[in-house]
Amino acid sequence: MPAIRISADSTCDLSPEQLARYDIGIIPLYVSLGEQSMRDGVDITAQDIYDYVDKTGKLPKTAAPSVADYLDFFRERQTSPETVLIHFTISSDFSSSYQNACIAAQEFENVSVVDSRNLxxxxxxxxxEAAVLAEQGVSAEQILAHEEKIIPRIRASFVVDRIDYLYKGGRCSGVAALGANLLKLKPCIEVVGGKMGVGKKYRGNVEKIFPVYAADRLAGKRMKRDLAFITHTGCSKETVAQVRQKMEELYKFDQIVETVAGSTITSHCGPKTLGVLFIEEE
Incomplete structure (x- = not known):
């Protein structure tokens, strides 16, 4: 059976240990601070983004890898014509990454592009999910069929502390932003069907809200036990520990992995954003 290699856009926010463990290749999106364009996860930090927004009042701009970028990336990853590549992009509703990757993939044999419908x-x-199956020797066709079933069951959401990032990014109106700030509302942003929407709104100190939000997200659900994520932008160790404790009280996950969101996600959510992410069973 030919070797299968898994890769993804930098927006997958996986930990360095996970990327190394499964030899997952990463292609960076671009983040621009004014005229300066930098690569997500390579030459820009979250603090660079916070400083830029506070100084200019503007959000960074993000951009997908170009078709040429994907061509170079796939050539590097496909070490032989028989090597099968499966690449996962951020939701096609958020970026042109999927479109560009598909165009590039047409120039290769054995390259498949999957729209994660998520971020x-x-x-x-x-x-x-794909990396584990590839390691077990499952065929590319079976992996792709599995992803068709799994992707709709992935539950992703975040609670956002600073509504101004959503406002500057055009994801809420000025009136809504003003009202949220006056009432100290912290919205839960949910990914549903590949798009972002606003779910429950919490009120108060965001660090006290996070464990409550985690409990709300897990309530009444039956999850895949093997893995869940706590992903955040610069939250304290104490805050993350409280969220982890709440999750462990409510459900016996085999592994809860903490990761820090990359620059692309940070650009749209701002500091002190935290999400609980998992796969729901059928």
């Missing part, structure tokens, strides 16, 4: 470690969960 951050929601995207990452789809990637890990």
């Amino acid at each position: 951050s470690t929601g995207h990452g969960l789809a990637v890990i």
Whole structure:
């Protein structure tokens, strides 16, 4: 059976240990601070983004890898014509990454592109599912069929502390942003059907809200036990520990992995954003 290699856009927000463990290749999206364009996860940090927004009042701009970028990336990953590549992109509703990757893939044999219909470690969960199966010797056709079933069951959401990032990014109106700030509302942003929407709104100190939000997300659900994520932008160790404790109280996951969101996700959510992400059973 030919070798299968898994790769993803940088927006999957997987940990360095996971990327190394499964030899997952990463192609960075671009983040621009004014005229300066940098690569997500390579030469820009979250603090660079916070400083830029506070200084200019503007959000960074993000951009997908170009078709040429994907061509170079696939050539590097496909070490022989028989090597099968399966690449996962951020949801096609958020970026042109999927479109560009599909165009590039047409120039190769044995390259498949999967639209994760998600972002951050929601995207990452789809990637890990494929990487585990590839390691077990499952065929590419079976992996792709599995992803068709799994992707709709991935549950991704985040609670956002600073509504101004959503406002500047055009994801809420000025009136809504003003009202949220006055009432100290912290919205839960959910990914449903590849798109972002606003779910429950919490009120108060965001660090006290996070464990409550985690409990709400797990309530009444039956999850795949093997893996769940806590993904955040610069939350304290104490806050993450409280969320982890709440999750462990409510459900026996085999593994709860903490990751820090990359620059692309940070650009749209801002500091002190935290999400609980998992796969729901059928």
